[in-house]
Amino acid sequence: MxxxxxxxxxxxxxxxxxxxxxxxxxxxxxFLKQEKKSRKNMDVSVIICAKNEAENLQNFLPSVIKQDYPNFEIVLINDASNDKTLEVMEQFANQHENIKIVNVKNTEAFWGNKKYALTLGIKASKNEFLLFTDADCKPVSKYWIRNMSSHFTKGKQLVLGYSGYSKIKNSLLNKLIRFETLVTAMQYFSFAKLGIPYMGVGRNLAYTKTTFFKNNGFINHIKLRSGDDDLFVNQVANQKNTAICFSKNGFTESVPKTTFKAWFKQKRRHVSTAKHYKLxxxxxxxxxxxxxxxxxxxxxxxxxxxxxxxxxxxxxxxxxxxxxxxxxxxxxxxxxxxxxxxxxxxxxxxxxxxxxxxxxxxxxxxxxxx
Known part of the structure; x- marks a missing residue:
């Protein structure tokens, strides 16, 4: 007893x-309501890092190209792919003048390191305002860039967005994946509004080039193979410089894992970075x-x-x-x-x-x- x-x-x-x-x-x-932001139309560089993503680029890149936004470039980073990723990028680049390709080859010092590839892509971008997503993501509307970039102000140099997963009927695994994504978003949005932002997701994240280089990019965790999104946000985000965007037109949507084994492997990578967060x-x-x-x-x-x-x-x-x-x-x-x-x-x-x-x-x- x-x-x-x-x-x-x-x-x-x-x-x-x-x-x-x-x-x-x-x-x-x-109980937070999304603030309506005025139209800014600042020049934006959309950065997509891809490794063996030929099929996903074919399917999802058009939704980025068709964005209703006047001044943006798309920086496509081929991270040493061994499929037709580079060929697909070149096909799109031949059709659209605002696409720039950064072809990254493996080096001994940065073998298979996404942060190295991203850094080269950021250096190659021509605009101050950077918007990131993944090759297997698509914006849910043609106003994605407009919604995310509208939260950049003189004081806000980092914008946390939401990226969900597409729904699969009668799939318990799909519901679990989306629930975990929902819980995570609630946490990082709530913490950001409390003034203690701690992470963001690279599938829908924006920050300025000045912020990236002022904080020495990924150098503090360059040896860690993961964390190009959450660890960078954990390093640089604070109460004054961080905004959040949760308007529906500012969402991106990703392809979810369809097997428990694949999702478990993915989450193992994500969880492993948390031990490097601030105390x-x-x-x-x-x-x-x-x-x-x-x-x-x-x-x-x-x-x-x-x-x-x-x-x-x-x-x-x-x-x-x-x-x-x-x-x-x-x-x-x-x-x-x-x-x-x-x-x-x-x-x-x-x-x-x-x-x-x-x-x-x-x-x-x-x-x-x-």
Whole structure:
């Protein structure tokens, strides 16, 4: 009974911690309205780094080319591909004068390093304002550049955007992938509004060339094979220089993994970079995840043993209701509201997966840029 009492009081503490995060952190994004920005029409360089992406470029590059924006170039970086990526790039470049190709060959010092390729692409770009996406991404509207670039002001040199994944009917894996993306976006948008931005996603991210070179680019983590997006944001973003864009016309959409093995491998790479975040970010993120894990572990234990079950049930429902309220508006903002029905199930599944990924990464190192 003493052990169960300890679990019971620990459960109460965990529910309080969870409530604090939901009410005081995540509400920053939940009830936030996207500011309408004036039309700026600044010159923009869209940068796409591709390695063995011939098919994806054929499918998705036209949606970037057709953007309704007057002054933009597209910098295509061929990162030592061994398929027809370079040929596809050249075909598009022959048809469109605003496309520039940077052909990167492997070097001994930077073998397979995406950051090296990106750096060469950034140097080759002619404009101050840089907008990044991936070869397997497409803007959801022809106003993507307009929406993302509108958030650049004299004080804001870094813009965090949202990139979701296309939906696949009757796929539990697809829902899990999109739920994890939704949770991550809620976190980095909320933290940015709190003045402690910690990450962004390279599928939809913008910053100035001055910011890149003023902070020595990727030099502080150049030896790490991942983190060209989140680690760079973690390094340079602060309360004053960071803006967020979550207007629907500013989204990009990516092709999701269709096998559990492929998604697990991808997430292993992403999770491995988190240990290089700033200490305050690591503490907060660890506290969020730990409280989620302990909430479900303690709740299940107390329900099975029926220890103070009425109080436990009340606290359990209190936390679940808060979660639904906080997730409601963001899921609609980010066009993921179909996930709400499975919210508790997806959360438990994701918690288990994150724990598995963490343990697996301790045992072996993940693979990186293909």
């Amino acid at each position: 003493i052990f169960l009492d300890f679990i019971f009081y620990a459960f109460i503490a965990v529910v309080i911690i969870q409530a604090i995060f939901y009410i005081f952190f995540f509400t920053r994004f939940t 305050k970010h690591k503490i907060l993120l660890t506290l969020i995840y730990s409280s989620q894990l302990l909430f479900w572990a303690f709740a299940i234990t107390l329900f099975i043993t029926m220890h103070h079950w009425l109080i436990v049930l009340a606290l359990f429902l209190f936390r679940i209701i808060i979660q639904y309220v906080i997730f409601g508006k963001p899921s609609k903002k980010l066009k993921e509201n179909d996930l709400l029905v499975l919210l508790p199930f997806l959360e438990v599944f994701l918690i288990i997966m994150q724990l598995t990924i963490f343990i697996t990464n301790l045992i072996s190192k993940p693979n990186y840029w293909k």
